[in-house]
Amino acid sequence: MLGAGRSHRLLLVEDDAELREMLTETFADEGYEVDDAADGQRGLHLGLTRDYDVLVVDRILPALDGLALVTKLRARACPARALMLTALGTVGDRIAGLDGGADDYLVKPFDLDELSARVRALCRRVPEPADALRIGSGLLDLSLRDVQLADGTRVGLSAREFELLRVLAARPGAVHSRNELRRRVFDEAAAASIVDTYVYYLRRKLGRGVVKTVHGLGYRLGVLA
Template sequence: MTRILIVEDDAELGELLVRAFAGAGYDADLARDGQAGLHRALTRSYHALIIDRGLPAIEGLDLLARLRRSGVEAPALILTALGTVADRVAGLDGGAEDYLVKPFELDELLARVRVLLRRPAAPAGHVLPIGDAEFDLIARTVTTDDGLPVTLSGRESDLLRLLAENPARVFTRREIVTTVFPESSTETLADTYVHYLRRKLGPDVIATVRGAGYQLGRR
């Protein structure tokens, strides 16, 4: 059975989410603070994580960062009342694959988790070449010429993986959004995350093919 960890300090909401996921056929565990969530995630294997951002003991993004450093790679969705663009970017850059603002509809949350669970796992040979650099799919890092790893967010990693696994192919903005952001129809997300990757890895990491889209660049 698919196992979900929910880290939510609101007792009523937490129990509601456990019942909703159990009713949908999942095995759902609930932790009510960041410390309890850290313990559960490090002692049991989960297929997906749902983490409230405003947690006691360990704040949600700090919790996720600790889990990523400890090798926990289950896809994560951040739940929060903080809904500005800057907040969403911080959540995605902090290692989350998705970000949902409260209040939300249960059906949408369940749908987003289904999308997370459909994402392919990293292959056994989990390092891809990006020009002269190496892209570690599990650690979500790109090691450049200076030997220093650059950490990517979940969505940045998904986009770079799409291009790196198909280096000769040009992807339209629509294809990128459909693959990397399946819950969205906003094509400008492709442009935004190309900008994020260029900012982190250099302007040549992704090439713009005028009138067509984007493909892996030459570094």
């Protein structure tokens, strides 16, 4: 079982339905919040639109293989720890997995207790949530849900403004599409243009540099002057 404190969030990507169900139940029983996916494309979607502490990813997957999945998530600055779970166990396979962004590599068939121990070890490497996220010379205060500027001035944010800025600040190097931000901050039914509206609100309060437009792709975190 996990120790006291927040539950760790885990994404399991495995195409074997029986194994996926067994592992999902096992991790849930151990106290994890678990999402699962049966193919690499769905796993990529979840990894880009939700926050996870640990990824457990099969190497051979339909739609998108596990190595490509982890590599694409790393390219989008996904910070989750990743364990590659696979039947491909040669030294070359392990090196490719680790070089592709995996933090650990476990070969099938595996011992369930060993898998659980390796996931716990990865969780110990996940930093505790910060009380504030830096934005240039300012701070996004996660407890007070406002922004502290370099001179000490505090700027209040609405709930949606705060959440949009939090998502951007949590992964400062990542570019987020409008659709991704709409799903994560607003609602599936909301128009994508609502993201542009709230970016405008943040810039009006905090300066144009706080959110950068990446033309043709979306937005990323900028800086506070």
